[in-house]
Amino acid sequence: MFTSGFTFTFTFTFTFKFTFTDRATSPKRDRYLMTSTEPVQQKNISSDADLFPDWITYQNDMLHLEGVACDRFVREFGTPVTIFSGNRLASNADAIRNAFRTYNPDAVIAYAYKVCYLREIANIFVKQNLYAEVMSRLEYDLAANAGFPPEQTIINGIGKTEQEIRRVLGGNTFLINADSISDLKQVNQVASDLGICARVGIRVSPSADDPTFRIAGKLGSDIDAGDAIRIIRAARDMPHIDLAGLHVHSYSRETTPELHRQVSEKMRDFISELSDSEDILFRLVDIGGGFSSRYTMERQGYSIEDFARNIAVPLTFPDHSPRLVVEPGTFLVCDAAITLTRVLAEKTNAGKKWLIIDAGTNVLSPFPGNYEVHPMIGSASSSVCHFGVSDGLCTPLMIQEEAVLPDTIKQGDVLAVLNCGAYTISSGANWGYPLWPVILLNDGQTEVIFGAEHVAKLIKIMYGQNHTLRGDH
Numbered sequence: 001m002f003t004s005g006f007t008f009t010f011t012f013t014f015t016f017k018f019t020f021t022d023r024a025t026s027p028k029r030d031r032y033l034m035t036s037t038e039p040v041q042q043k044n045i046s047s048d049a050d051l052f053p054d055w056i057t058y059q060n061d062m063l064h065l066e067g068v069a070c071d072r073f074v075r076e077f078g079t080p081v082t083i084f085s086g087n088r089l090a091s092n093a094d095a096i097r098n099a100f101r102t103y104n105p106d107a108v109i110a111y112a113y114k115v116c117y118l119r120e121i122a123n124i125f126v127k128q129n130l131y132a133e134v135m136s137r138l139e140y141d142l143a144a145n146a147g148f149p150p151e152q153t154i155i156n157g158i159g160k161t162e163q164e165i166r167r168v169l170g171g172n173t174f175l176i177n178a179d180s181i182s183d184l185k186q187v188n189q190v191a192s193d194l195g196i197c198a199r200v201g202i203r204v205s206p207s208a209d210d211p212t213f214r215i216a217g218k219l220g221s222d223i224d225a226g227d228a229i230r231i232i233r234a235a236r237d238m239p240h241i242d243l244a245g246l247h248v249h250s251y252s253r254e255t256t257p258e259l260h261r262q263v264s265e266k267m268r269d270f271i272s273e274l275s276d277s278e279d280i281l282f283r284l285v286d287i288g289g290g291f292s293s294r295y296t297m298e299r300q301g302y303s304i305e306d307f308a309r310n311i312a313v314p315l316t317f318p319d320h321s322p323r324l325v326v327e328p329g330t331f332l333v334c335d336a337a338i339t340l341t342r343v344l345a346e347k348t349n350a351g352k353k354w355l356i357i358d359a360g361t362n363v364l365s366p367f368p369g370n371y372e373v374h375p376m377i378g379s380a381s382s383s384v385c386h387f388g389v390s391d392g393l394c395t396p397l398m399i400q401e402e403a404v405l406p407d408t409i410k411q412g413d414v415l416a417v418l419n420c421g422a423y424t425i426s427s428g429a430n431w432g433y434p435l436w437p438v439i440l441l442n443d444g445q446t447e448v449i450f451g452a453e454h455v456a457k458l459i460k461i462m463y464g465q466n467h468t469l470r471g472d473h
C-alpha cells in the first residue's frame with residue numbers, strides 16, 4: 001500500500017459565540033449577531049505542493065504547472081482557464097496499466113470517453129494504446145475520430161438503437177455490453193443480418209441492497225434477484241451471440257479498494273456458480289471504473305496498485321482466469337487539470353466566509369466534484385482560515401465547501417482549482433456563464449485546444465449573440 005499518508009500540519013477550532021441575552025431588554029438585532037472567534041492559524045501554503053500531483057509546484061511562492069508560472073496563463077488567456085497536463089495524463093495511464101498487468105498480464109485499459117471529449121486529450125490515450133469505452137453513438141463517433149479503432153472500442157449504454165448496433169457490429173467492435181434481454185435480442189438480430197456472431201458481455205449488478213448500486217438501479221441485472229442468470233441464459237441460447245464476458249461498474253468514485261474487493265469477490269462466486277451449474281466459462285470480466293482521482297486516492301494512503309490487487313486476485317482462477325477489462329475515467333483525467341479563476345466577490349454570511357469566483361458550476365459540476373482550491377500565490381507563512389468557495393450563479397451549488405486559504409485573499413486575486421479534469425469540460429454548458437478556454441501543456445509548451453473564439457462561435461450559433469470572453473465587444 002502507498003503510505004506516504006496525508007497529515008495536516010495545523011488544526012482549526014472554530015468557536016462561534018452566540019449572544020442570547022434577555023430578549024425583552026436586548027435590541028432585536030442582537031439575536032442574529034454571531035461572532036467568529038476563529039484563532040489565527042499560520043500555515044506554509046507553498047508546502048501544500050508537497051502533496052500535489054508532480055506537475056503542480058510552488059516556485060518562489062508562485063504556482064507553476066509543468067514548470068510554467070501560472071500568472072503567464074492568466075495574462076495570456078484571462079480567467080477562468082483550464083489547463084491539462086499531457087505528462088500527467090500519460091503518467092496516469094501508465095500507472096493503471098502497470099498496476100493491472102502485474103496481476104492480469106493482458107488486462108485491457110479502456111478510456112471511459114464520457115469523462116472528457118476533447119480530442120487532444122483522448123489522443124494522448126490513443127498514443128498510450130488504451131482502448132475506449134463509449135456509452136452512445138456520439139461517443140463512438142468521437143472516439144473513432146480521435147483515433148480509437150473499432151476493435152479497441154467497448155460499447156456500453158442501456159438503450160441502444162438498431163442503427164447504432166448495426167454501425168458498431170459492422171466495425172468489428174471489441175465488446176458490446178448488453179443490459180437487458182430486449183437489448184440482447186436487437187444485437188442478435190443485427191448480428192444475424194450481418195452473418196456474424198457478436199462478442200457480448202452482460203452487465204450485472206452485485207446487489208440492489210448495496211447503496212452504491214441502488215442509486216444506479218436502472219443499470220445492469222441484479223445477481224441476487226435472479227435477473228442476471230435470466231439474461232445470461234437468454235444470451236447463451238441466441239445463435240448470433242458470443243457470450244464472452246460479464247460487465248459491472250461501481251458508480252461511486254472510491255478512494256479505498258474495499259467496495260471493489262467486495263464486488264470482485266461477488267463476481268468470482270457468481271462466475272464459479274455459472275461454471276459449475278451452467279457450464280459457462282467467461283473469457284472477459286469488465287470491471288468498469290469507479291476509482292477516485294489518483295491524487296485523492298494517494299492522499300488517502302492508497303494507490304491504484306492496491307485496487308488492482310483487490311480486484312484481480314479474487315478473479316484469478318487456478319485453471320482459467322478471464323482477461324480483465326478496466327474502464328477508468330476519473331482516475332485518468334481528474335487530477336491532470338487545474339482551473340485558474342479570479343475572485344469576483346468576498347463576503348461573510350452567518351459567520352461563514354465566502355469567496356465567489358468566476359469559474360462557474362456550469363463547468364465545474366458538483367458531479368463528482370472533489371475540487372480543491374489553492375491560492376495562485378502561496379507563501380512561506382500565511383494566516384489562513386476556512387472559506388466556502390462558489391460561483392456567482394443563483395444556485396446553491398458549491399465548488400469547495402471548506403477551502404483553507406490565506407485570510408488575505410480578496411476580490412481580484414487568482415485561485416487555482418485542482419482535480420477538475422473529469423466530467424467538467426465534457427458536461428459543461430453555456431449556462432449562466434460561458435464555457436471557457438482549455439489549454440493543453442506538453443512539456444511546458446502550451447496548445448489552445450478550446451479557445452475564446454470557439455466559445456464565441458458556439459454562443460453565436462446557438463443564441464445569435466456576439467460575445468467575447470473579456471466582454472469588450
Ligand SMILES: Cc1ncc(COP(=O)(O)O)c(C=O)c1O
Binds near residue numbers: 290291
Ligand atoms: C460503464 C462505465 N464505465 C466506466 C465509467 C467511468 O467511471 P469513473 O469515472 O468512475 O472511472 C462509467 C462512469 O459512470 C461508466 O458508467
